[in-house]
Amino acid sequence: MADTVIRTQHASHAHAAGPRPRPIFSRRNIIIYGVLIVLALYYLLPIYVMVVTSLKGMPEIRVGNIFAPPVEITFAPWVKAWSSVCTGLNCDGLSRGFLNSLKITVPSVFFSIAVASVNGYALSMWRFKGANVLFTILIIGAFIPYQVMIYPIVVLLREIGLYGELSGLVLVHTVFGMPILTLLFRNYFSSVPEELFKAARVDGAGFRTIYFKIMLPMALPIFVVAVILQTTAIWNDFLFGAIYTRPENYPMTVQLNNIVNSVTGVKEYNVNMAATLLSGIVPLSIYLISGKLFVRGIAAGAVKG
Amino acid sequence: MQSSVSIQNLKLDYGTVSVLRDLNLEIGQGEFLVLLGSSGCGKSTLLNCIAGLLEPSDGSIYINGQNVTWAEPSRRGIGMVFQSYALYPQMTVEGNLSFGLKNIRMPKEEIRRRVARAADVLQIEPLLKRKPAALSGGQRQRVAIGRALVRDVDVFLFDEPLSNLDAKLRADLRVEIKRLHQKLRNTMIYVTHDQVEAMTLADRIAIMKGGVVMQLGSPNEIYNRPANKYVADFIGSPSMNFFETTLSRGAEPKVVLAGRDVPLATYGFVRKDFAGAVWFGIRPEHILTGEAAASAPVRFEVCAELVEPMGSEILVWSTLADTSIRFRLDGQEKVATGDMLRIGFDPARASIFDKAEELRV
Incomplete structure (x- = not known):
């Protein structure tokens, strides 16, 4: 028996040509795919529970089994979460928070990236005097815990009359995005060959022309990364949203907290789940849409930076 | 011979390290000067100083009789060709050639005329609509030379332009640069560490070491009568x-x-x-x-x-x-x-x- 096995192996080796055949159910594949599938299920399970719960009516939820699919599918919890659930003082649902979050996120993302990309470009290409000191200070900024700065910023915003306003929160987000984004852009622009910059200078291009005509078109992948990082971070922000805004300006996350943590009345799990899913849609869809670009941008920054 | 580029008492220090020490060099009109030396000898630094991409610590640089020590690179009447080609990747060949001209707001008609002429001289007309990524190394370097050509400059600066090419292409392009020089009769300053390039191209060679010119002379002189042991070796x-x-x-x-x-x-x-x-x-x-x-x-x-x-x-x-x-x-x-x-x-x-x-x- 063993003899034949050896002989057939010899025979197959003798005729070997082209790619080596790989069995699908090898031990290696089973371990790799097994672990991947288990982990995927582990991470997907909460989402599954949320989705099925949000589609059930309250009587069905009271029955108990959280893993059971809904017997009778209802979208009423979604409608309620969006338009009529009470979030503290206002009872017009998450729609208000969604708009607020948009009004906060879009300008914050735009301004923080606009400023940080110019910062990074200036720091890496135009080695002006004090550039390294400035950069060090900026990076230290990234390591100071937010809690330390909360109160001074409250005072600051009050003094310039932006406390409680959406624009005040936009300012805070723009400033806090600066260290990490500048680092991101500086590293990316450092990977651009210096000779390109020199060639542009010989060609008579100045600070602005080089930025807009040469660096900006080259940096698209890193802009995508920055947009994703900032959008998810700002959309998901709770701390600043809760501290620096008034109730009518609350972002979605703060509203969600008020819905889920309200202690009066019946706990409407289905509405809570629907509200949570609603507020997660934006970052989730950003990842799904731009996943490939994101990986490419991160890789570009990592390998060359 | 009237001097085209004149370098007087040029010094450059990075902190305590001095890269160029009291350097003097007179380059004649239409001369092909090669700066030759092993890496770290200051030859590229010198070229960057001439181009205005590095600021010297002391001394002055004259181009065509004008003191350009503090002038912007684009106002010195120089064109530069880099080792890595440094073509703008998102622009077509035509865009690359016309970028410098657009920056000085030259009329469109004149830009078209100059690009056409440069493309004709370098035989890159079929490539005008392509992006640099779609070109071979030799074609890219030709476009890079064209970028200097369209600007109608007096002085061409080459920073190891052939070092990224394979041996055969290097030999081909070497001849082409020599031919270009014979046709245009511009002053050319060429940095290389390759002595074959230096010997074949140069009217005069400046051999540098530690920021100092060890010998300046014709290829023949440098080969047959080296001034010191370093040059001889x-x-x-x-x-x-x-x-x-x-x-x-x-x-x-x-x-x-x-x-x-x-x-x-x-x-x-x-x-x-x-x-x-x-x-x-x-x-x-x-x-x-x-x-x-x-x-x-x-x-x-x-x-x-x-x-x-x-x-x-x-x-x-x-x-x-x-x-x-x-x-x-x-x-x-x-x-x-x-x-x-x-x-x-x-x-x-x-x-x-x-x-x-x-x-x-």
Whole structure:
């Protein structure tokens, strides 16, 4: 028996040509795919529970089994979460928070990236005097815990009359995005060959022309990364949203907290789940849409930076 | 010859490290000057200073009689070609060529005319609509040269433009640059570490070391009459053989090599009265063998210790006067390790340097 096995192996080796055949159910594949599938299920399970719960009516939820699919599918919890659930003082649902979050996120993302990309470009290409000191200070900024700065910023915003306003929160987000984004852009622009910059200078291009005509078109992948990082971070922000805004300006996350943590009345799990899913849609869809670009941008920054 | 680029007392220090030390250089109108040296000798730094991409610590730079020490790179009347081509990746070849002209708001008609002319000179018309990524290395470098060409500048600066190309392409483009220079008659300053490029292209070569010009002269002068031991050692491949010996002046000047007198009556002395410890240098290609050796003024017999056949010639390693030496044989010769060979040379072709300062005697 063993003899034949050896002989057939010899025979197959003798005729070997082209790619080596790989069995699908090898031990290696089973371990790799097994672990991947288990982990995927582990991470997907909460989402599954949320989705099925949000589609059930309250009587069905009271029955108990959280893993059971809904017997009778209802979208009423979604409608309620969006338009009529009470979030503290206002009872017009998450729609208000969604708009607020948009009004906060879009300008914050735009301004923080606009400023940080110019910062990074200036720091890496135009080695002006004090550039390294400035950069060090900026990076230290990234390591100071937010809690330390909360109160001074409250005072600051009050003094310039932006406390409680959406624009005040936009300012805070723009400033806090600066260290990490500048680092991101500086590293990316450092990977651009210096000779390109020199060639542009010989060609008579100045600070602005080089930025807009040469660096900006080259940096698209890193802009995508920055947009994703900032959008998810700002959309998901709770701390600043809760501290620096008034109730009518609350972002979605703060509203969600008020819905889920309200202690009066019946706990409407289905509405809570629907509200949570609603507020997660934006970052989730950003990842799904731009996943490939994101990986490419991160890789570009990592390998060359 | 009117000077096109003039560098006066140029210094550049990075902190305590001085990269260029009190450098003076006059480059004539239409001259092809090559800055040659090993890496870190300051040749690229010098070029960047001329281009205005680096600020010197002291000294001044004149281009066409104008002091441009503080001028922007684009206002110096220079065009520059880089080793990595440095083409703008998101622009087409045409965009690359016209970028500099658009920046000075040149009329569209004039831009089109100049791009067409440069494309014609460099034979890149079929590539005008392509992006740099779709070009080969040689084509890219041609576009990079074109970018300098369209700006109609007086001085071309080349920063190791051929180092990224493979050997064959390098040889092709080398000839093309030479042809371009003959056609345009612009001043060209060319940085390289490749001595073949330097020898073939240059009207004059400046050999640099440690931020100082070691010798400035025609390729012929640099090869045949190196001013110091560094230059003698740097130029030529394989490099010059050096023997430690003593120059004595009796009835006639001579050195002693392997117990034998080498008379130096025919040697062109620079310092007529020098005597003492010297380096006696002779190039491998100036060591004669076989028939020629028999009639050479000085003859020795050596043992072939290592034989390197290279096709067109054979390189033989051997020992003479306790010094390892190299010399060349014709590729058709039959020689094996251990063979005794007769060699000789003409002392007139030697180079002698004093040992203390290593300057030509």
